[in-house]
Amino acid sequence: MGVIERNNVHVRGSADRTMVFAHGFGCDQNMWRFVEPAFEGEFRTVLFDHVGAGASDLKAYDKTKYSTLEGYADDVVEIGGELGLKDAVFVGHSVSSMIGVLAAQKAPGMFGKLVLVGPSARYIDDGDYVGGFSEQQIEELLQFLEANHMGWSAQMAPAIMGNPDRPELGEELTNSFCRTDPDIAKAFARVTFKSDNRGDLAGVEIPTLILQCSEDIIASKEVGEFVHRGIPDSEIIILEATGHCPNLSAPDEVIAAMRTFV
Amino acid sequence: MPGPRIDDFEDMFENSPCGYITLGVNGRIARVNKTLLEWIGRSADEMIGKRFSDFLNMAGRIFYETHIAPLLRMQGFFNEFAIDMMAAGGEPMQMICNALEGRDDAGKPLFTRLALLKATDRRRYEQELLAAREAAKNSLANERETSELREQFIAVLGHDLRNPLASISAGARILGRDAKTEKEHQVVAMLQTTVTRMAELIDNVLDFARGRLGGGITLDRNARKPLxxxxxxxxxxxxxxxxxxxxxxxxxxxxxxxxxxxxxxxxxxxxxxxxxxxxxxxxxxxxxxxxxxxxxxxxxxxxxxxxxxxxxxxxxxxxxxxxxxxxxxxxxxxxxxxxxxxxxxxxxxxxxxxxxxxxxxxxxxxx
The missing domain is CATH 3.30.565.10 (Histidine kinase-like ATPase, C-terminal domain)
Structure with missing residues (x-):
């Protein structure tokens, strides 16, 4: 299985420039359903699912590889290589912001601009650094994930995962956008919330836009500003939108902010 | 004294056997029913205007923001979400929550309705099942490890037991060549008998152990050689x-x-x-x-x-x-x-x- 199937990659349009959308922890590429169409035509758009999420190939899930964000960044670079990306715009939501930060440094030239929606370089507090969470709270989250299977059932998985060419099969099922194998969900939560990418910010050499929600308990304003200070050529826009998913709750505001930048 | 009327919808909302919360388009609590307020020991004033996730534990908040809120926007509803609401005293209250997004004709969200059921027993039961599954998984892993060790032990044991027996057998053969008296011949014959018997016992023990712990007796069939x-x-x-x-x-x-x-x-x-x-x-x-x-x-x-x-x-x-x-x-x-x-x-x-x-x-x- 190639990288296109592995990551359930969807390419739309055929403009000169490409915009890659990466989803965060929780759901899949559908997170971009209200934002991506606005850029079709002007850009060739690329949507994909991280391995373990959405309609990606679960058999490709390798515990060791995906125990760090590096593993996910390698996949982004692989997708970019397969599509021959140069000077593309990478739009990452939540944890995919840091995946983009890593990917941009792994493959110089592949991405020309970064858009980070609700980024955090580290979720757990550390001395003076305020990430917003304690180690204990993240452990509780991991436990909590076990209580919410999101309708996951091992029996249903083959129907969802075995038909990448017929995604409607999966979409008809409840909660399919956020459905994940509980073990993978837990592992992804662990790598997401336990990562520390503060040291990777300074290495970003391309223009970067940070979209920060006004009230986001996952990535607070302080956390967003920390990322802004860390990335040399970056600007930050504080959205009126609240919550952690402005791409769903306030797509128009997100689109407008992105237009000013790209 | 007239009690509540059967068709009194206001009463049905307030005193329903489940909790209700309505969220405005901004995601803030617009209304809470009496049943839920009683369950968690809070007042309407305390809750109205706040975000629903403010009344969840931290894990629930993260889950709400990363799963529930996006799903509501994408599919318009969410069923059977297990959450812990924080009661006034700070203690968690296990609940199961269904949610539905109200939309206008153009698909824009207008409000979100949440229905909550107490699920303390159900959650305890689920947690026990999870714990039992975890325990079974661990004990199976332990068993596998032990069984692998045993198989290795059997293989080594078999080898180590056969070697000294071969030496005894060879020694008895050498002695047999020079045996002169009747008694010497008897002793050598006895040694050989014992060696044969011992070899049989070792073979049987090893086969039995392997058969029980490993993949059973394996065959190396060959029809070309005479039996x-x-x-x-x-x-x-x-x-x-x-x-x-x-x-x-x-x-x-x-x-x-x-x-x-x-x-x-x-x-x-x-x-x-x-x-x-x-x-x-x-x-x-x-x-x-x-x-x-x-x-x-x-x-x-x-x-x-x-x-x-x-x-x-x-x-x-x-x-x-x-x-x-x-x-x-x-x-x-x-x-x-x-x-x-x-x-x-x-x-x-x-x-x-x-x-x-x-x-x-x-x-x-x-x-």
Missing amino acids: EPVLHQVIDELRLSSPGRQIEAEYAIDTPVDCDRTRIGQLVSNLVGNALSHGTASQPVRVRAETEDGLFKLSVANGGEPIPQAAMERLFEPFFRGEVRASRQGLGLGLHIASQIAKAHEGVLTVTSTPEETRFTFVMPLR
Whole structure:
């Protein structure tokens, strides 16, 4: 299985420039359903699912590889290589912001601009650094994930995962956008919330836009500003939108902010 | 005193057997019903205007923001979400929550309705199931590890036990060449008998352990090589180790037998060994091997007391030992292994026992 199937990659349009959308922890590429169409035509758009999420190939899930964000960044670079990306715009939501930060440094030239929606370089507090969470709270989250299977059932998985060419099969099922194998969900939560990418910010050499929600308990304003200070050529826009998913709750505001930048 | 009317919808909302929360388009709480307020010991003033996730524990908040809120926007509803609401005293209250997004004609969200049910017992039950599954998983992993260690141990043990036995056997052979007196010859013969017997015991023990803990008896079938010489050799060895006893053998093998020759040799050795132990010394042990009607048949018969009915049923069970004189007392694995070898060849091992004779018969298809 190639990288296109592995990551359930969807390419739309055929403009000169490409915009890659990466989803965060929780759901899949559908997170971009209200934002991506606005850029079709002007850009060739690329949507994909991280391995373990959405309609990606679960058999490709390798515990060791995906125990760090590096593993996910390698996949982004692989997708970019397969599509021959140069000077593309990478739009990452939540944890995919840091995946983009890593990917941009792994493959110089592949991405020309970064858009980070609700980024955090580290979720757990550390001395003076305020990430917003304690180690204990993240452990509780991991436990909590076990209580919410999101309708996951091992029996249903083959129907969802075995038909990448017929995604409607999966979409008809409840909660399919956020459905994940509980073990993978837990592992992804662990790598997401336990990562520390503060040291990777300074290495970003391309223009970067940070979209920060006004009230986001996952990535607070302080956390967003920390990322802004860390990335040399970056600007930050504080959205009126609240919550952690402005791409769903306030797509128009997100689109407008992105237009000013790209 | 008039109570609430059956069609009083206001009362149905406030005093419903489940909790209700309505969120405005900004995601903030617009209304909470009385039932929920009572459950969590809070007032409406405390809750209205706040975000729903403000009343969840941290894990629930993260989950709400990363799963529930996006799903509501994408599919318009969410069912069976397990959450812990924080009651006024700070204690968590387990609930199951369904949510529905109200939309206008253009699909824009107008509000979100949440219905909550207390689920303390259900959640405890689920947690116990999860814990039990986790425990089962761990104990299975432990068992696997132990079983692997055991298999390695058996392999090493087998090797280490056979080596010294080979030295004893070689030593006895050397001594035998120079033996002069009758007594010396007797001692050497006794040594050889013991070595043969010991080797059988080791083989049986290892096979049994492997069969039980590993993948059963494995066969190395070969139809091209003749079986008869192997049987000759096994019986000759048994004759040597039991000098006072008579073993008569008849062969009528005229079709190649697709079998594991070493295993069939072991089967014969076990059956004849058993006949020598239990049969009367005054009558010969009779072995017959033949191919007939697409079958390979091998029988071993001896005279003497018949096997008691009660013992017949348990003969092929491991560690079964009949009444036998102490010097021939084994582990009780010989017949069990023989029956396992028969099974591995898709054959059967049966027994008949009368005052005239006791006969074990192995039959396998020739394929």
